[in-house]
Amino acid sequence: MLTNLLSGDRPRSLILTILLLAILAALALAPFLFPGVRSLETAARICIFIVLVASYDLLLGYSGIVSFAHTMFFGLGAYGVALASTHMGRGFDALIVGTISGAVAAAILALLIGLFSLRVRAIFFAMITLAVASAMAVLVSQLSGLTGGEDGLNYSIPRELTPAFKLGKLFGISVTGKILNYYLVFFASLALFLLLLRIVNSPFGRVLKAIRENDFRAEAIGYRVVLYRTLATCLSAAVAALAGSLFAIWLRYVGPATTLSFEIMLDILLMVVIGGMGTMYGAVIGTTIFVLAQNYLQNLMGVAASATEGLPLIPQLLDPDRWLLWLGVLFILSVYFFPTGIVGRLRAED
Amino acid sequence: MTTAAPDHAPKYAQLSLPDRIAKVMPLLLVPLLVIFGFLSIGSTSSWLTLTVSGLAMGMMIFIMASGLTLVFGLMDVINFGHGAFISVGAYVGISALLALESWTGVPSLLLNVAAVLAAVIAAMCVTGALGWGFERVIVRPVYGAHLKQILVTVGGLIVIEQLIQVVWGPDEIFLTRPEMLKGAVTFAGAAIEKYRLLAVVFGLVLFVAMRLVLKRTKIGLIVRAGVQNGEMVEALGYRLRLVFIGVFVAGSALAGLGGVMWGLYQEVITAGMGEEMMILVFIVVIIGGLGSVEGAFIGALLVGLLQNYVAFLEPKLALISNIALMTAILMWRPQGMMPVVKAK
Numbered sequence: 001m002l003t004n005l006l007s008g009d010r011p012r013s014l015i016l017t018i019l020l021l022a023i024l025a026a027l028a029l030a031p032f033l034f035p036g037v038r039s040l041e042t043a044a045r046i047c048i049f050i051v052l053v054a055s056y057d058l059l060l061g062y063s064g065i066v067s068f069a070h071t072m073f074f075g076l077g078a079y080g081v082a083l084a085s086t087h088m089g090r091g092f093d094a095l096i097v098g099t100i101s102g103a104v105a106a107a108i109l110a111l112l113i114g115l116f117s118l119r120v121r122a123i124f125f126a127m128i129t130l131a132v133a134s135a136m137a138v139l140v141s142q143l144s145g146l147t148g149g150e151d152g153l154n155y156s157i158p159r160e161l162t163p164a165f166k167l168g169k170l171f172g173i174s175v176t177g178k179i180l181n182y183y184l185v186f187f188a189s190l191a192l193f194l195l196l197l198r199i200v201n202s203p204f205g206r207v208l209k210a211i212r213e214n215d216f217r218a219e220a221i222g223y224r225v226v227l228y229r230t231l232a233t234c235l236s237a238a239v240a241a242l243a244g245s246l247f248a249i250w251l252r253y254v255g256p257a258t259t260l261s262f263e264i265m266l267d268i269l270l271m272v273v274i275g276g277m278g279t280m281y282g283a284v285i286g287t288t289i290f291v292l293a294q295n296y297l298q299n300l301m302g303v304a305a306s307a308t309e310g311l312p313l314i315p316q317l318l319d320p321d322r323w324l325l326w327l328g329v330l331f332i333l334s335v336y337f338f339p340t341g342i343v344g345r346l347r348a349e350d
Numbered sequence: 351m352t353t354a355a356p357d358h359a360p361k362y363a364q365l366s367l368p369d370r371i372a373k374v375m376p377l378l379l380v381p382l383l384v385i386f387g388f389l390s391i392g393s394t395s396s397w398l399t400l401t402v403s404g405l406a407m408g409m410m411i412f413i414m415a416s417g418l419t420l421v422f423g424l425m426d427v428i429n430f431g432h433g434a435f436i437s438v439g440a441y442v443g444i445s446a447l448l449a450l451e452s453w454t455g456v457p458s459l460l461l462n463v464a465a466v467l468a469a470v471i472a473a474m475c476v477t478g479a480l481g482w483g484f485e486r487v488i489v490r491p492v493y494g495a496h497l498k499q500i501l502v503t504v505g506g507l508i509v510i511e512q513l514i515q516v517v518w519g520p521d522e523i524f525l526t527r528p529e530m531l532k533g534a535v536t537f538a539g540a541a542i543e544k545y546r547l548l549a550v551v552f553g554l555v556l557f558v559a560m561r562l563v564l565k566r567t568k569i570g571l572i573v574r575a576g577v578q579n580g581e582m583v584e585a586l587g588y589r590l591r592l593v594f595i596g597v598f599v600a601g602s603a604l605a606g607l608g609g610v611m612w613g614l615y616q617e618v619i620t621a622g623m624g625e626e627m628m629i630l631v632f633i634v635v636i637i638g639g640l641g642s643v644e645g646a647f648i649g650a651l652l653v654g655l656l657q658n659y660v661a662f663l664e665p666k667l668a669l670i671s672n673i674a675l676m677t678a679i680l681m682w683r684p685q686g687m688m689p690v691v692k693a694k
Contacts, residue, residue: 116677134629135670138669139669269504317516325516328505328508329509336492
């Protein structure tokens, strides 16, 4: 049963199993274990980003395709929900319509980009996605009549999912719609993650790995490389859009900075690389570490910067705004020295 | 005994007219676009202004793109960190110009040009050295692995951009051009900024010089041969690695030069400018054909002209005009207009 649920892809390492179980338990019981608005925000963010990062890993780790447009698909899903909720009024039907149309739009856009660039050579894809994604980000902030521009969109979601909806008390915690909303995010993320795990461990996933290792040989065996790569791109785009919809439902706000910016793309890249490319569990570990670090390490950097105030240059280097500098260094080092990431390391030890 | 050789009269097949047109078609695209612009704009003076600024923009993009396309062609290295050199070049060059205020503030052509030259040389030296270091530290360990190259060079881009903010502060820097480069000349009723004219002339000179180096010198021959078939060149005894480092350094220095010119053009510089320019540079390199300097030149002119025309005709479409151009060209020629690198 458990093996089936994990599609036969067990963690294969004792430490990894313990870590994964701890993360699962912590996320499943987050509202009761860590009461408080901020920790619930962090937990929901981790859930959503696990799906987003895992769907990116389907491209980067399993298919060997570098895309810089993943936030664009994420944003499509988020804006789908936002626009549907704005124009159809609050209600579950708006959420469903927005989610589905976002995912379909993402898949179609991915198909178009894939047909143009993957046909020639995979390296085109990285450059073209970068260009298209940046054009899309500018477009969204310019079309302020439709998308709210830089300010983004605020909208209301069904009352059952908001803090105003009270259900009573459980273990001394008052259960509100916010907690229901969290569990919607949690279970949807879990389902999507298991779906991705199923995909990469299917024969389809095996062909993707073969193409990653040697596309020429895969073609020679008789697999249509372009077809498989394009399909992987569309799947990953659709799942990213679904994660975006969850994000929009959770935040009740979308804006270019939270969904489309290049910084988020870099965050995703880092999470995949740190956790480990080519394994779905890497997404879980990488995301958890990264989001926790992002939320709490910046405070630490602020403390360190003020502690070293008298010294030359060091305070500027430790300024919380220079957080990306250290991430970049970490990123380069991890690509060189830990190409298999944390999960690869843990699995190699056993 | 007579051999029974079949009667045959070998003859050279002439290319048919459509084939010949197809061969030079990329060269015709720029004049076609200019004519199209003239027809749709209608007013000669605004057309002239737009054309000059489009050409100036194209020249600057070409300067930034030329190094990238050669680096890719020679060693199959795709450098996403190229944009960082543009930013660094702009910051170093503009800092030099600000330091030489006594030269730039007076209306003397000689002193102004000297100041700009000093700024350009400073920027090119710094970015060239930076390129050398970048190649050693970042690129060298990941030869032959595209995936890692893309990841690592993106990491390098982030780190350099953040370091710029550490050194120069997070705010954008505004500047004014040297006295003699301010203002415009009027020609046929159209006001044309002096600086844009200078950028066009300078870009053309640079393109011709680059072509001469590539086509007429031995080192150019080795570079071109290396792009076509690197293994063969190495088998003939040339150390392509050294050539490659030279091209990488030169390409970085050119990116720095492009950064200074772009900074003077926009009159404002930010740490993120390189990243923004990279998108145009990538579009140019893709539509030109990876590895082709001529293709990049034509591509850059097309991008610059189209962006300016569309911004005048339909401002909202200007953002996606480049993507549309790229899509159209890839539909027509999936490998780019003038592909040199055989699909590796």
